[in-house]
Amino acid sequence: MFSAFRIIVARDLLLAMRRRSDVLTTLFFFIIVVSLFPLGIGPELDTLRLIAPGVFWVAALLASMLALEKLFFVDYQDGALEQMLLAPQPLSILVLGKVLAHWLVTGLPLVLLSPLLGLQYDLSTATIGVMMLTLLIGTPALSLIGAIGAALTLGIRGGGVLVSLLVLPLYIPVLIFGAGAVEAEVSGLGGAGHLSMLGAILLLSALAAPLATAAALRISAE
Amino acid sequence: MLEVVNLQCTRGDRCLFSGIGFTVGEGELLYLYGHNGSGKTTLMRTLCGLVAPTDGEVRWKDLPIRKQRDEYAAELLYLGHKNGLKDDLTGVENLLVACRLAGVPVKEDEAWKVLEQMGLRGHEDLPARVLSQGQQKRVALARLLLSEAPLWILDEPFVGLDVAAVALLEAVLAEHVARGGMVVLTTHQEVALTSGKVKKLRLGWKEDGCV
Numbered sequence: 001m002f003s004a005f006r007i008i009v010a011r012d013l014l015l016a017m018r019r020r021s022d023v024l025t026t027l028f029f030f031i032i033v034v035s036l037f038p039l040g041i042g043p044e045l046d047t048l049r050l051i052a053p054g055v056f057w058v059a060a061l062l063a064s065m066l067a068l069e070k071l072f073f074v075d076y077q078d079g080a081l082e083q084m085l086l087a088p089q090p091l092s093i094l095v096l097g098k099v100l101a102h103w104l105v106t107g108l109p110l111v112l113l114s115p116l117l118g119l120q121y122d123l124s125t126a127t128i129g130v131m132m133l134t135l136l137i138g139t140p141a142l143s144l145i146g147a148i149g150a151a152l153t154l155g156i157r158g159g160g161v162l163v164s165l166l167v168l169p170l171y172i173p174v175l176i177f178g179a180g181a182v183e184a185e186v187s188g189l190g191g192a193g194h195l196s197m198l199g200a201i202l203l204l205s206a207l208a209a210p211l212a213t214a215a216a217l218r219i220s221a222e
Numbered sequence: 223m224l225e226v227v228n229l230q231c232t233r234g235d236r237c238l239f240s241g242i243g244f245t246v247g248e249g250e251l252l253y254l255y256g257h258n259g260s261g262k263t264t265l266m267r268t269l270c271g272l273v274a275p276t277d278g279e280v281r282w283k284d285l286p287i288r289k290q291r292d293e294y295a296a297e298l299l300y301l302g303h304k305n306g307l308k309d310d311l312t313g314v315e316n317l318l319v320a321c322r323l324a325g326v327p328v329k330e331d332e333a334w335k336v337l338e339q340m341g342l343r344g345h346e347d348l349p350a351r352v353l354s355q356g357q358q359k360r361v362a363l364a365r366l367l368l369s370e371a372p373l374w375i376l377d378e379p380f381v382g383l384d385v386a387a388v389a390l391l392e393a394v395l396a397e398h399v400a401r402g403g404m405v406v407l408t409t410h411q412e413v414a415l416t417s418g419k420v421k422k423l424r425l426g427w428k429e430d431g432c433v
Contacts, residue, residue, distance in 0.1 A: 018310040079304025088296035088325045
């Protein structure tokens, strides 16, 4: 069971390495959206510090959405998905592998890059640390939840728009607790409560989302 | 043994087939034929469990396949219209991933050897996207040579193959059947199978030769 998980993760990472443009699109989208706000609002440091958590989180949400479309679509098109459905391991394990590989190439780079982007908003080191932590916990949850939407809209024409409508409402709790943790930390209230909620969302989605995604894939592939 | 009981499948309002029943035992080959759109592919996907039948059931070793999905999957090899190859992986990588995912532990030198047997010498480490249709099909079919699954379900495996590859595939199928394996096959080409028992099943409402 674990070997199938490893095979899928290794395969998808290798594919991502061979086709770097897909990965870089998401990353550059995040960088550009986050960088647009200081340019548009001007050098009002107080305002920028105030809006930073929200801007980072909304940008991460949208970047995650952007990457979702590709998650199962190529496998669906070339028939690899059929073979995954017929593999003698639980499909949810393979889904978890795919989501992990997807997060490693589209989510983790955002987390690692956020300190650099935080400088544009004059964030303190402590705030940047909390921001990174929330993104580190929150973005895998986004990938997991998004996978359900991607699986449900597989093979539907114009699925890209539909997936946004399906998934964005489900992203709202992650947005609230992710941005909330950073704001609470900045205002001195301490973001521990928000972080715990974010962790709970991650755990819950790690348990439930692969099962839901597997069921959705079986329906979509029929 | 694969057993199909009173199978029915509808797509929307249209009934593709109904009342289908047959068995495929050890050392038997079932040859499905019928005109375009007669439901051959849907029937094969139903046999694999990819499509749920509207009525009836598919049994493997006397148990319905939906009750033993993983056990059945371990004994089944399905190759559909789509080859399941990743464009950006090489022939060897594709073969290794496909086999290992299906639970067959294959070493890299075995994969090289099998691809050479399939007539892909010198093309093993090219990405699949630069291979021709026939060569891609050969990479996909190379799995047959490494598979230990008793039941093969092959949807149009001969499409795009040249004469030599058709002969090779016929030999591989004959050997599998001779070893006691089972094959369910569709094709529009005449295939000669020398060993084992060949069963035929016609789908669709048109008589042979009608357009």
